[in-house]
Structure formats: C-alpha cells, structure tokens
Amino acid sequence: MTTATTAERAQGTVRLDYERLVDFTTEVFTRRGLPPQRAAIAARALVHGDLTGVTSHGLANLTRLYLPLFDDERADPRAELEIVSDRGAALLVDSHRALGLWSAHAAMDLALERAATHGVALVSLYNGTHFGCAGHFTAHAAEQGAIGFLAGNCGGQRIIRPPGAAEPLLGTNPFSIAVPVGAHPAYVLDMSTTVVPTGRIRAAARAGREIPEGWLADDAGRPVTDPHAFDRGEAHLQWLGGRPQTGSFKGYALSLMVETLAALLPGAELGPVSTAGRDDNIGFFTLAIAPGRLRAQADFLKESEELFDALLNARAVDPAQPVRYPGWPEAQHADEARAHGVPLTADLFAELEEVARDLSLTAPTPLGGTR
Amino acid sequence: MTTATTAERAQGTVRLDYERLVDFTTEVFTRRGLPPQRAAIAARALVHGDLTGVTSHGLANLTRLYLPLFDDERADPRAELEIVSDRGAALLVDSHRALGLWSAHAAMDLALERAATHGVALVSLYNGTHFGCAGHFTAHAAEQGAIGFLAGNCGGQRIIRPPGAAEPLLGTNPFSIAVPVGAHPAYVLDMSTTVVPTGRIRAAARAGREIPEGWLADDAGRPVTDPHAFDRGEAHLQWLGGRPQTGSFKGYALSLMVETLAALLPGAELGPVSTAGRDDNIGFFTLAIAPGRLRAQADFLKESEELFDALLNARAVDPAQPVRYPGWPEAQHADEARAHGVPLTADLFAELEEVARDLSLTAPTPLGGTR
Numbered sequence: 001m002t003t004a005t006t007a008e009r010a011q012g013t014v015r016l017d018y019e020r021l022v023d024f025t026t027e028v029f030t031r032r033g034l035p036p037q038r039a040a041i042a043a044r045a046l047v048h049g050d051l052t053g054v055t056s057h058g059l060a061n062l063t064r065l066y067l068p069l070f071d072d073e074r075a076d077p078r079a080e081l082e083i084v085s086d087r088g089a090a091l092l093v094d095s096h097r098a099l100g101l102w103s104a105h106a107a108m109d110l111a112l113e114r115a116a117t118h119g120v121a122l123v124s125l126y127n128g129t130h131f132g133c134a135g136h137f138t139a140h141a142a143e144q145g146a147i148g149f150l151a152g153n154c155g156g157q158r159i160i161r162p163p164g165a166a167e168p169l170l171g172t173n174p175f176s177i178a179v180p181v182g183a184h185p186a187y188v189l190d191m192s193t194t195v196v197p198t199g200r201i202r203a204a205a206r207a208g209r210e211i212p213e214g215w216l217a218d219d220a221g222r223p224v225t226d227p228h229a230f231d232r233g234e235a236h237l238q239w240l241g242g243r244p245q246t247g248s249f250k251g252y253a254l255s256l257m258v259e260t261l262a263a264l265l266p267g268a269e270l271g272p273v274s275t276a277g278r279d280d281n282i283g284f285f286t287l288a289i290a291p292g293r294l295r296a297q298a299d300f301l302k303e304s305e306e307l308f309d310a311l312l313n314a315r316a317v318d319p320a321q322p323v324r325y326p327g328w329p330e331a332q333h334a335d336e337a338r339a340h341g342v343p344l345t346a347d348l349f350a351e352l353e354e355v356a357r358d359l360s361l362t363a364p365t366p367l368g369g370t371r
Numbered sequence: 372m373t374t375a376t377t378a379e380r381a382q383g384t385v386r387l388d389y390e391r392l393v394d395f396t397t398e399v400f401t402r403r404g405l406p407p408q409r410a411a412i413a414a415r416a417l418v419h420g421d422l423t424g425v426t427s428h429g430l431a432n433l434t435r436l437y438l439p440l441f442d443d444e445r446a447d448p449r450a451e452l453e454i455v456s457d458r459g460a461a462l463l464v465d466s467h468r469a470l471g472l473w474s475a476h477a478a479m480d481l482a483l484e485r486a487a488t489h490g491v492a493l494v495s496l497y498n499g500t501h502f503g504c505a506g507h508f509t510a511h512a513a514e515q516g517a518i519g520f521l522a523g524n525c526g527g528q529r530i531i532r533p534p535g536a537a538e539p540l541l542g543t544n545p546f547s548i549a550v551p552v553g554a555h556p557a558y559v560l561d562m563s564t565t566v567v568p569t570g571r572i573r574a575a576a577r578a579g580r581e582i583p584e585g586w587l588a589d590d591a592g593r594p595v596t597d598p599h600a601f602d603r604g605e606a607h608l609q610w611l612g613g614r615p616q617t618g619s620f621k622g623y624a625l626s627l628m629v630e631t632l633a634a635l636l637p638g639a640e641l642g643p644v645s646t647a648g649r650d651d652n653i654g655f656f657t658l659a660i661a662p663g664r665l666r667a668q669a670d671f672l673k674e675s676e677e678l679f680d681a682l683l684n685a686r687a688v689d690p691a692q693p694v695r696y697p698g699w700p701e702a703q704h705a706d707e708a709r710a711h712g713v714p715l716t717a718d719l720f721a722e723l724e725e726v727a728r729d730l731s732l733t734a735p736t737p738l739g740g741t742r
Contacts, residue, residue, distance in 0.1 A: 084666075087491075089492075091490075118489065147631070189624040214616060240618050241612065246586075247567075247611045256560065256697065260548075295455075295638055300636070304635055306641070306644050326623070
C-alpha cells in the first residue's frame with residue numbers, strides 16, 4: 001500500500017482503492033433504487049472520471065448532479081430501455097429517464113451486439129439523462145475490438161450562444177470516439193464542442209484558480225479569467241476555435257452535429273426550441289463498428305498499432321515531452337490510480353463521507369492514512 | 372442576364388452561367404477519359420466549391436490537382452468500385468484510384484440505398500483520390516431526406532505536426548455532415564481539423580493577402596501572417612483550437628478520428644506510417660442514416676425545421692448580422708450564383724480558357740460581357 005506523496009498531503013489529496021471506491025459508489029446507487037448489477041455499471045462509469053484524471057466528470061458530480069436527479073424524480077432508477085423501432089442495424093430506444101451512467105452502457109452493448117452481425121449498428125435514444133464521461137462507453141467498445149462513437153446533447157439546457165447571438169441556445173454537447181490500438185491503450189477522443197466543458201470552469205472555481213484566457217468572454221468579447229463570472233452570468237463559454245477568424249464556427253457546427261445526431265434523430269429535447277430550459281430528455285447517438293466484419297480483425301489491429309506507434313515515436317520538439325495521443329494520458333493515469341489508489345481532493349472525500357453518513361454506509365478508508 | 376457589379380469589374384471577377392460551367396467541366400473530364408455520366412457527376416462536385424463560395428475547393432483545383440492526377444496516372448478515369456465485403460449495412464469498397472469527385476458520390480449513393488433498408492449504412496473505401504468539397508456529397512444525402520456523413524484522410528500526405536512533434540505526420544483530414552431542414556437549406560458542416568484548410572492559405576498567397584494570426588506559426592510558436600511562409604516550409608498550419616490551453620488537442624483528436632474512421636478502418640494509406648508521403652490511397656468513411664426508418668420522416672423534418680428556425684430567429688447581438696447556421700451562407704451564395712452567374716476571378720477564368728485551348732474545347736462565355 002503506497003502512501004500519498006508529500007505534495008498530495010499538502011494539497012489535501014487522499015487516495016482510495018479503485019475497486020473499493022467502485023463498490024462504495026455501487027452501494028450508494030443501490031440505496032437510491034438501482035438494481036445492483038445496474039448500480040455497478042453506473043458506478044464504474046462515474047468513477048471513470050477520477051480514475052482517468054477527468055475529475056470534472058467524476059465523483060464530484062455525485063452530490064451535484066446524480067443524487068439530485070433521483071431526489072427530483074428526474075431519473076428513474078429502475079426504468080427499462082424500450083426498443084421502439086428495430087431495423088436490425090438501427091434501433092430507436094426510449095430510455096424512460098433511466099440513469100444515463102447505465103443506459104449509455106446498455107445502448108453501447110446493444111450497438112456492439114448488432115454490429116457483430118451487420119458490421120455497423122446505431123442505437124438512437126431519447127428520454128436519456130446525464131452519462132458523465134462519454135469516453136467510458138466508447139472505450140468499452142474498443143475493449144471489445146470495435147470502434148465506438150457516442151454523442152449526447154444536453155436536453156433543453158441552454159448555455160452557449162451561437163456566434164452572433166445575444167442569448168444562449170445550446171449545451172456543451174459532448175461526443176466521443178474510441179478505437180482499439182493493439183498493445184497500446186485505445187485512442188479515445190472525448191470532447192465538448194466548447195473550448196472546455198462547464199465542469200472545468202466550476203472545478204477551477206472550487207479550487208480558487210484563475211482560468212486561461214480563451215475559455216470565457218464577456219458581452220463585449222473581452223477575455224474573462226475569473227471562473228466565478230460564469231455562474232454569475234457575467235461571462236460566456238466560448239466555442240472550440242475561439243474567435244470567428246480561428247474557427248469558432250467549427251465549434252458551433254460540431255455542437256449542431258451533436259444536437260442533430262443525438263437529439264433531433266430520436267426526437268429528444270432540443271436546446272434551441274426547449275421551453276423547459278433544463279437538461280431533461282437528453283438524446284444519445286450510439287454507433288458501433290466491427291472492423292472484423294469488413295476485413296481481417298488482426299490486420300486492422302496490427303495497422304492500428306503501427307499508426308499509433310508512429311505517433312508515439314514521432315520526433316519531439318522537447319525530448320522530455322514525447323508525442324502522445326488522446327487516450328494515452330488517461331490510460332497512464334488509470335494505471336497509476338489502479339496501482340496506488342484513485343486520488344480525490346479532501347473536499348470531495350468529505351462529500352463522500354457525508355453521503356455515507358446520510359445512507360448509513362461505510363465510506364472507503366483512504367490508503368496510507370493521510371487523514 | 373445580370374452584369375457583374377462595379378466592384379467585381381474592379382477586382383477582375385467574371386460570372387459564368389452555372390449549367391454552362393458544369394457542362395464545360397464535364398467536357399474536360401470526358402476528354403480526360405471519364406465516362407460522360409461520371410464526368411457530369413464529378414463536374415458538379417468540383418463546381419460546387421465556386422457555386423457555394425468555397426473557392427479553395429472549386430475550379431482552382433482543376434489545373435492544380437485533378438488534371439495532374441490523370442497526367443501522372445495517379446487517378447484512373449474508368450476504374451469501377453469493387454465491393455470487397457458486403458454485410459448489408461456495412462461495405463468495404465476498393466475504388467481502384469477512381470476519381471474521388473465521382474467515387475465519393477457513388478459511395479454515398481450506395482450508403483443511401485442500403486440505409487433505406489437498414490436505417491443506417493456504412494461504405495468504407497480505400498484506394499480513393501481527392502473528393503474536393505466533402506459537403507457536396509453529404510448535402511446530396513440531405514436532399515434525399517437522409518443524414519449524410521463523409522470523412523476522408525489525405526492518404527500519405529503529411530502536413531500537420533501532432534502537438535509536441537517536430538515533424539508533420541497528418542493531413543488536414545476533412546469531414547462533413549449534412550442534415551435536411553424542412554423548408555430551409557440543409558445544415559452542412561464541412562471542415563478540416565486544422566484552423567483552415569491549406570487551400571485557404573494558398574488562396575491568400577495567390578491573392579497577395581496577409582492571413583489572420585492563428586492560422587500559421589513558426590518553429591517557436593510565433594504567429595505568421597505571410598501565407599507564402601507555408602509553402603516555403605517556414606510556418607506550420609495550426610490545429611483547430613489554437614494553443615494547447617484553448618483546445619489544440621481537440622483539433623488533433625478530430626484529425627485522428629478522421630484518420631481512423633476513413634483510412635485505418637478500410638486499410639487505406641495512413642499519414643503517420645506512410646513512406647510515400649503523398650496523397651495517394653486516400654480512405655473515405657461514408658455513413659448514411661435514414662431517419663424515416665426509425666420514426667415518422669415528417670416528424671423528423673418538422674422538428675428539424677423548428678430547430679433551425681430557432682437558431683435563425685435567435686436574438687442577435689447586431690440585428691444587421693442575424694444568427695445563421697453552417698450551410699445557410701453557402702446556400703445563399705449558391706442561389707445568387709444560380710441566378711446571376713458563378714463568380715470566378717479573372718485569373719481562374721484565364722486558366723479555364725487555357726484548358727479549353729489545350730483540349731480544343733470552347734470555354735464558357737462570361738455573362739454581362741465583363742471581358
């Protein structure tokens with residue numbers, strides 16, 4: 001059992017055994033009404049954020065986002081997925097407000113099963129709720145040797161202004177793709193269509209950190225570096241691409257790609273036309289591709305490894321900073337966290353202890369006794 | 372017949388009847404060995420750039436890119452598409468170096484035909500050549516009431532450096548999606564994964580214009596505004612997202628999405644592992660979705676129109692600059708060009724006249740007699 005580093009102690013970081021943390025989160029979801037197997041799937045999806053270092057989408061959202069969804073009956077812990085249309089390779093699914101952390105996994109499994117027959121399969125889902133890290137579900141596809149793609153809109157949530165608009169109409173609209181890479185970690189793109197997702201703004205606000213220029217701007221387009229300005233409504237989140245001259249229309253266009261694929265296609269809530277204005281009836285676009293149905297799977301995997309090998313071995317500007325690809329740093333973080341414990345801030349750990357008290361559960365014990 | 376405006380005359384712009392321009396381009400391709408029907412399809416794809424105002428991907432590339440492909444036998448004008456694997460909803464196709472301006476259209480038609488049965492269909496293609504404006508082919512899907520997605524890598528071409536790399540390994544890797552929007556023009560995203568495609572850098576160089584900061588940077592990361600620096604090898608094209616803090620890793624990640632979907636999946640040439648280093652054996656990823664196989668097509672179209680209506684009617688910062696969506700300005704440009712002639716620079720028109728002389732064809736006559 002490795003103890004926390006001196007730097008971590010100074011920052012008030014604790015480390016928790018990954019499997020113990022998943023078990024605890026599973027118990028929390030079970031107490032909130034999820035069937036145990038489903039709770040375990042949702043728990044891994046949520047802890048994925050902390051495991052891979054994407055802390056904006058991890059356990060920090062348990063008390064902020066997921067438990068309130070049950071309190072307000074905006075998520076139904078026992079809802080089943082209903083297949084509304086079935087064309088073999090393409091399905092329309094009503095998720096009846098099932099927890100997105102589970103339903104996105106179930107939708108991907110369904111797509112994988114159908115892609116194994118048809119080569120490609122699409123599961124288009126409405127009445128969804130938040131799924132957390134999109135990359136968790138696509139990485140699951142890559143673990144099966146498939147290509148996984150997942151996009152989710154933000155239901156009726158309106159946070160971002162289209163270029164030239166004086167009102168927000170769209171959400172951050174994340175999407176992800178993952179591709180297996182032979183012996184290396186999967187390539188995983190997992191991105192919002194804004195410069196950063198809102199979770200990173202709020203994480204900076206919680207940590208009392210300034211944010212870089214380019215994330216937020218005020219009404220006049222001037223950069224804002226105080227993350228609190230966002231929730232005060234004094235600053236707007238910027239599109240990927242930044243200014244119009246450097247591609248903000250591409251970030252906006254990508255957001256509409258997610259809005260149309262994920263929400264328009266199945267008939268979920270659309271941000272720009274929503275009167276509710278909140279993130280209910282989210283739509284998911286889940287696509288799986290089985291390369292082995294088109295050509296020899298072994299050739300595909302070998303060529304994938306060659307592709308990503310070439311990137312890893314590229315001549316670096318700074319040899320101390322080798323070239324990497326999306327998914328690699330997250331896999332490194334996960335390996336380290338599996339070996340030495342998942343790092344959580346002391347504040348987040350205190351939140352989990354409070355959840356444990358409320359539900360009469362035992363919170364996990366930090367490794368190395370830092371508390 | 373409308374005459375060119377005074378401003379256009381001053382800039383040396385001529386206007387040509389759209390159908391006459393397509394016929395002329397069809398004759399050029401026919402003379403270069405394409406069967407007439409195929410030549411007509413390729414001609415519309417090429418003129419699409421000028422018709423919609425995306426001049427970097429229009430007729431300017433006839434003498435720079437497409438005719439040399441035939442001269443060097445890098446494109447085969449009569450090659451047929453060969454279906455190598457067929458899983459109903461997913462196909463692997465060897466295009467045997469057929470002209471991409473035609474083969475991308477044929478691949479999309481094949482995907483549309485299969486999607487009409489299966490709801491979704493994928494055509495994965497290798498041995499492709501340049502297809503020009505990706506949005507031309509996805510817009511064709513939208514005209515049929517379907518969602519079209521097309522991505523193409525750049526074969527072995529290596530132009531862009533991965534973040535932290537001291538050597539270029541990837542191409543600009545364009546992709547496009549189009550969605551039908553009821554009574555409005557289709558929503559069409561058509562983007563490279565860099566801030567701009569190389570065509571816009573070269574168009575600025577030809578026009579003798581400086582480029583905005585953010586498109587190119589030198590070895591030290593300093594912005595470069597001289598477009599000629601790119602082809603001199605003194606400046607590097609930047610990823611969408613700009614700096615690492617503002618999302619350059621997302622542009623890089625999107626480029627790898629295109630590289631894996633378009634080229635790794637079918638086994639086409641991969642930029643990072645290529646020894647040829649040029650844009651042969653391009654891979655295409657062609658996906659079509661038939662919304663009407665999942666739910667009522669009329670409901671889908673009605674809700675699409677509502678979605679894009681809401682964007683068009685958004686409160687604007689400047690009422691003189693109403694909010695638009697990708698595909699709208701291009702459709703406006705096309706309407707205007709169909710009514711009053713497709714605008715071409717006098718230099719480009721002179722190139723077409725030279726092509727006409729070389730092939731003993733008659734070049735189109737400019738409308739309004741500006742020459």
